Structure formats: C-alpha cells, structure tokens
Amino acid sequence: MSAPLVDIRNVSHRFGQLAVLKNVSLAIEPGSYTILLGPSGSGKTTLLSILGGFVTPSEGKVFIRGADCTAVPPAKRPTTTVFQDYALFPHMSVGGNVGFGLRMQGVDGATRAAKARDALALVGLAAAFDKKPHQLSGGQRQRVALARALVIEPAVLLLDEPLGALDLKLRRQMQDELKAIQKRVGTAFIHVTHDQEEAMALADHCVVMNDGRIEDEGPPERVYARPATRFSATFMGESTILAGTLAEAKNGIVTASTPVGPVSLPGASPAGANVALAIRPEHLVLGEAKGDVALGTAKVGDVVFQGSFKRVLAVSTLDPALQFIAKAPASAAVRAGDTIAVSCNAQDIILLAD
Amino acid sequence: MRAIVRFAAWIYAIAIYGFIFLPVVVLVLFSLQATSFPIPPFTGPSLRWYQAVLSDARLTSALVNSLLVAVLSSLASVTLGFLSAWGFARFVLPGSALLRGLITLPLTVSYLIIGMGLLVLFNWAGVPKSLLAAGIGHVVINLPLCFAIIYSQMGDHQINIERAARDLGAAEWKVLMMITVPVMAPAIFAGFFLSMTFSWDEFVISFLLTRFETTLPVEIWNLLRSGLNPKTNAVGSLVFAVSIVLVVFFELTLLRRKPA
Numbered sequence: 173m174s175a176p177l178v179d180i181r182n183v184s185h186r187f188g189q190l191a192v193l194k195n196v197s198l199a200i201e202p203g204s205y206t207i208l209l210g211p212s213g214s215g216k217t218t219l220l221s222i223l224g225g226f227v228t229p230s231e232g233k234v235f236i237r238g239a240d241c242t243a244v245p246p247a248k249r250p251t252t253t254v255f256q257d258y259a260l261f262p263h264m265s266v267g268g269n270v271g272f273g274l275r276m277q278g279v280d281g282a283t284r285a286a287k288a289r290d291a292l293a294l295v296g297l298a299a300a301f302d303k304k305p306h307q308l309s310g311g312q313r314q315r316v317a318l319a320r321a322l323v324i325e326p327a328v329l330l331l332d333e334p335l336g337a338l339d340l341k342l343r344r345q346m347q348d349e350l351k352a353i354q355k356r357v358g359t360a361f362i363h364v365t366h367d368q369e370e371a372m373a374l375a376d377h378c379v380v381m382n383d384g385r386i387e388d389e390g391p392p393e394r395v396y397a398r399p400a401t402r403f404s405a406t407f408m409g410e411s412t413i414l415a416g417t418l419a420e421a422k423n424g425i426v427t428a429s430t431p432v433g434p435v436s437l438p439g440a441s442p443a444g445a446n447v448a449l450a451i452r453p454e455h456l457v458l459g460e461a462k463g464d465v466a467l468g469t470a471k472v473g474d475v476v477f478q479g480s481f482k483r484v485l486a487v488s489t490l491d492p493a494l495q496f497i498a499k500a501p502a503s504a505a506v507r508a509g510d511t512i513a514v515s516c517n518a519q520d521i522i523l524l525a526d
Numbered sequence: 527m528r529a530i531v532r533f534a535a536w537i538y539a540i541a542i543y544g545f546i547f548l549p550v551v552v553l554v555l556f557s558l559q560a561t562s563f564p565i566p567p568f569t570g571p572s573l574r575w576y577q578a579v580l581s582d583a584r585l586t587s588a589l590v591n592s593l594l595v596a597v598l599s600s601l602a603s604v605t606l607g608f609l610s611a612w613g614f615a616r617f618v619l620p621g622s623a624l625l626r627g628l629i630t631l632p633l634t635v636s637y638l639i640i641g642m643g644l645l646v647l648f649n650w651a652g653v654p655k656s657l658l659a660a661g662i663g664h665v666v667i668n669l670p671l672c673f674a675i676i677y678s679q680m681g682d683h684q685i686n687i688e689r690a691a692r693d694l695g696a697a698e699w700k701v702l703m704m705i706t707v708p709v710m711a712p713a714i715f716a717g718f719f720l721s722m723t724f725s726w727d728e729f730v731i732s733f734l735l736t737r738f739e740t741t742l743p744v745e746i747w748n749l750l751r752s753g754l755n756p757k758t759n760a761v762g763s764l765v766f767a768v769s770i771v772l773v774v775f776f777e778l779t780l781l782r783r784k785p786a
C-alpha cells in the first residue's frame with residue numbers, strides 16, 4: 173500500500189484553555205473524497221484550518237505528500253481552500269480571480285487566461301470570464317471559488333462548508349456537480365459539513381467528529397450500517413437507542429436486559445457491560461409483531477408524511493423515556509394516539525459500548 | 527394653527543441656513559466688488575481682485591506651498607493610517623483597545639496644543655521652522671483621522687479575502703498591495719481627501735511652525751493685519767472653493783461604494 177497523501181498524526185489544538193482537537197490522527201488517500209462530518213464545535217473546521225495552514229496545531233504533525241507541513245504557511249503548501257463565504261476578490265473580474273493563483277506563480281498572461289477559461293469551463297461558467305463577482309448568483313460564485321482553487325492543481329482541495337449558504341435545491345444540485353468534478357480532476361477533496369445527507373451522498377471516506385475527537389471513520393455505507401459509537405449512530409442518520417446491560421454472553425450470542433425486556437443478538441461483549449442498542453428507523457417494524465425481537469408496545473406521538481414514507485415517533489409504554497423513531501411505508505395506517513406493537517430483527521440491531 | 531407651525535418651521539430653517547452660510551456668501555459676494563472696500567453697497571461684479579491675488583507672487587507661492595503640504599502630508603497620513611488600521615484589524619495586540627484609543631486621541635486635542643508641543647519639541651531637537659515642520663504637524667492631526675476612517679471600514683469579511691490570496695500563493699506584501707489596498711480604496715481615498723481638506727485651511731499649526739515660506743492661511747492672516755480689502759475676500763473665496771472641491775471628492779469616494 174502506498175503512503176497516504178495526507179497524514180495527520182496525533183494532532184491536538186487549544187484555543188486558550190479550550191481544547192478543540194484532542195489527539196486526532198487521520199490518513200487521506202490520493203483521489204479520495206473525504207467528508208469531515210460533525211456538529212458545530214466538533215473541531216472539524218479547526219482540523220481543516222490546520223490542513224490549510226491557517227492554524228498551527230498545539231501538538232502533533234501534518235504530512236502532505238510525505239513532507240512535514242505542520243508549520244508551512246498557506247502560500248507554500250500544496251493545498252487550496254474553498255471558503256464558506258467564497259472570499260472572491262471583489263475588485264477583480266471572474267477571470268482575474270481564477271487566474272490569481274497562476275499569477276502568483278509567475279505564469280504569463282496568455283497561459284493564465286487560457287487555464288482560467290478551462291477551469292471556468294470545468295465548473296460550467298465559461299461565459300462568466302469578464303464579469304465581476306457581484307454580478308453572479310450565490311451558486312455561481314461558489315463555482316468561481318472552486319475553479320480558482322482548482323486551477324493551480326493543488327494536491328488537496330479543502331472545502332469549508334461549501335454548500336452551507338445555498339438553498340436546499342441548489343445544494344443538492346451542487347452536491348452532484350462537486351462529486352462529478354472531483355471524479356474528473358482526480359484531486360483529493362476534503363470537505364467539512366454538518367449535513368449528514370451531504371456526507372452520505374459525497375463521501376468515499378466519512379469521518380464523524382464530535383467534541384474534538386474522531387468518533388468513527390470509513391465508507392459512508394459502513395458508518396451508517398455499523399456505526400462505531402453511539403454518537404455516530406445518532407448523528408449520521410437517526411437511531412432508536414435502547415440502553416441496557418449484558419446479562420449473558422455465550423456462543424456469539426449476547427442477551428441484554430433493557431427497559432423493554434431481554435433482547436438477544438449476535439455479539440461478543442462480556443457479560444455485565446453497559447451497552448446501547450441502536451436500531452435504524454427503517455429496521456423498526458410497527459404493528460403485528462413480525463420481527464424476531466419484540467420491543468413491547470408504544471403510543472404513537474407524531475406521524476410526519478414525507479412523500480415516499482412516514483416518519484413515526486412513538487413513546488414506549490414500558491419506559492416513557494424511550495422514544496422509537498421509525499420509518500413506515502407511505503401507505504401505513506398509523507395515526508397519532510394509536511398504541512402499536514414494535515419489533516425488529518436481531519441482525520439489524522447495532523451493539524454499541526455505552 | 528398647523529399653517530402657523532409650518533410657517534415658523536420654514537422661518538427657523540431659513541434662519542439656521544442663513545446663520546451658517548451668510549458669512550461665506552458675504553465673503554464671496556464682496557470678493558467681486560469693483561471698488562476698494564468690501565462693504566455695501568455692492569459695486570461689482572468684477573474679477574479685478576482675483577487678478578490682483580493671482581499676480582501677487584507672495585500669495586501664489588503660498589498657494590503652491592499649501593497644496594504641496596496638503597498633498598504630501600495627506601499621503602503620509604493615509605499611508606501610516608492605513609498600515610496602523612491594518613495592523614490593529616489583523617493582529618491580536620496586547621492592550622489593543624487602549625492603543626486604538628491613544629492613536630485617535632489627537633482628534634480631541636486642540637490644534638493649538640499640538641502646535642505648541644511640536645514647536646517645543648522641534649526647538650529642542652533643532653528642527654528649524656519650515657514647511658516640513660508644518661507638514662509633520664499636519665500628519666499628527668490627520669493620521670488619527672485616516673486611521674479612524676480606514677479602521678471603521680475594515681470588516682471581518684476582508685480577512686477571508688486576504689486569506690484566500692495567501693492560500694493561492696501571494697506573499698504578504700502582495701496581499702497588501704493587490705488585495706487589501708484595492709478593496710479598501712474607497713476608505714483610503716476618503717481619508718486622503720478629508721486630510722487634504724483639513725491641511726488646506728489649517729492655520730494655527732502652520733502659523734507656529736513656519737517662518738519665511740508659509741502656507742496660504744498664514745499668508746491671508748498676514749494680509750488681514752493691514753485691514754480688510756476685497757483682495758482678502760478673493761483669496762478667501764479661492765480657499766473656500768478648493769475646500770468645497772475636496773469635500774465633494776471625499777463624499778463621492780465614501781458614498782459611491784461598490785456592492786461587495
């Protein structure tokens with residue numbers, strides 16, 4: 173296996189007394205699309221700033237293409253950043269903006285213009301070369317910022333919540349384009365977001381962060397299906413969480429005592445451990461107990477019709493603190509106030525240490 | 527009743543504007559006097575006193591001196607003011623608020639005090655009375671002004687723009703010259719023109735710090751010592767006209783800001 177393109181080793185960072193990153197290590201593969209996903213305050217933006225060279229970490233090292241870049245200033249490292257507010261130069265034309273990085277490298281005017289036009293064509297804005305940034309819409313400015321960062325062919329492109337300022341429809345559209353552009357240019361993208369849908373749609377490698385630590389990382393399918401921690405089970409998609417204690421563990425089957433009764437599932441944790449059982453909404457079965465694990469009955473609190481499905485929130489009759497989040501077919505006849513049986517299948521339950 | 531109130535309001539407005547502008551109107555009007563005394567009745571209009579001013583070598587050389595001092599001291603003020611504003615806006619400095627307060631403090635000190643202080647200082651340091659000394663005095667009074675104008679326009683939004691330039695490989699001085707200065711241009715020009723206006727008709731400091739070669743306001747004062755005549759009115763009107771032009775430039779540059 174080749175060396176990773178970016179290697180973050182044991183990075184910690186403090187702003188004054190506040191520890192924002194706590195011993196984070198992360199490797200980025202060439203050509204990958206990495207998403208740093210987390211709530212605000214999770215340290216994801218600080219990690220991106222460290223990669224971009226705007227922040228020097230309190231501890232730890234950052235290697236890019238094998239070279240120690242920990243204290244290298246932004247101008248001298250092979251990264252470029254697409255800022256959340258785009259940070260276009262208001263006094264320059266779009267072409268001037270895109271060509272700026274090349275101009276700093278001493279590239280002559282004609283080559284610069286040709287490359288800037290190519291980069292603008294790549295993002296679908298070939299016609300905007302002579303316009304000023306303030307004549308463009310938000311989505312177009314976003315593309316200019318992307319072209320400006322890509323034109324100098326960085327080893328890594330850093331994107332700080334690039335879709336945050338766009339409306340939902342445009343965001344989904346830009347999301348698809350970002351992925352397509354990344355595939356075409358083959359540059360490694362590292363993209364910060366708090367939107368888990370964006371993360372699932374874009375990432376080859378999804379890094380879930382919380383409170384300055386990496387909670388979980390891997391392909392989004394794996395992170396969704398088998399989250400490593402309780403936090404990632406609830407942040408990357410929703411989950412119903414059953415708290416419990418393992419009463420018995422033998423032959424690869426564990427039995428947990430939970431507020432809704434004993435639940436047996438495949439697993440290997442030792443007896444006596446406190447665990448959390450996470451169940452994805454689409455795995456909860458409502459109505460006649462069809463799943464092989466009965467989870468008692470629940471009183472339906474809220475039914476939200478979402479087009480292709482209904483999102484159902486129900487409170488367990490056995491434990492009022494337990495809330496089930498379920499996804500029912502659009503045709504399901506569930507109404508608020510109903511009391512229904514809830515069940516699931518043992519292999520769909522995710523066993524997490526608590 | 528309402529008609530009376532409206533009428534009174536009009537009277538009041540006219541009285542206020544009359545109070546402010548009547549002296550200038552009288553000055554300009556009697557600069558066009560055809561006879562030798564700037565008192566009623568009005569005998570003009572005539573440009574003879576303007577001709578007298580422009581053919582007076584002392585007055586024209588003072589006018590050139592004034593322009594020179596105004597332009598050079600304003601350039602120095604705006605450059606230093608911009609650099610200090612940039613420093614305060616971009617770097618975390620110990621006691622930043624206190625230091626910012628100190629740098630704007632000369633705005634509240636009377637020109638007389640500043641002029642006397644400089645006089646004492648230059649005497650002690652052996653700097654002779656000259657246009658240069660007066661120019662330095664004008665930098666002392668205008669630097670805080672330029673700083674205040676430019677600092678107030680330096681928003682956080684520009685921080686990311688500068689970062690983007692650095693990220694794309696620009697050295698620090700290039701960031702400053704190619705990004706910060708052009709983006710801040712309206713505030714920089716506004717600071718420059720306002721400094722020009724203040725330097726142009728500043729009297730006390732120039733009076734204290736110049737000797738043989740002097741600026742126009744000091745020369746006018748010399749002229750006034752021999753009594754009023756339409757020539758003083760004419761030169762005063764010229765000073766006023768230049769001030770108006772500078773203020774208009776100031777307003778235009780500050781108000782005509784490009785949408786970001």
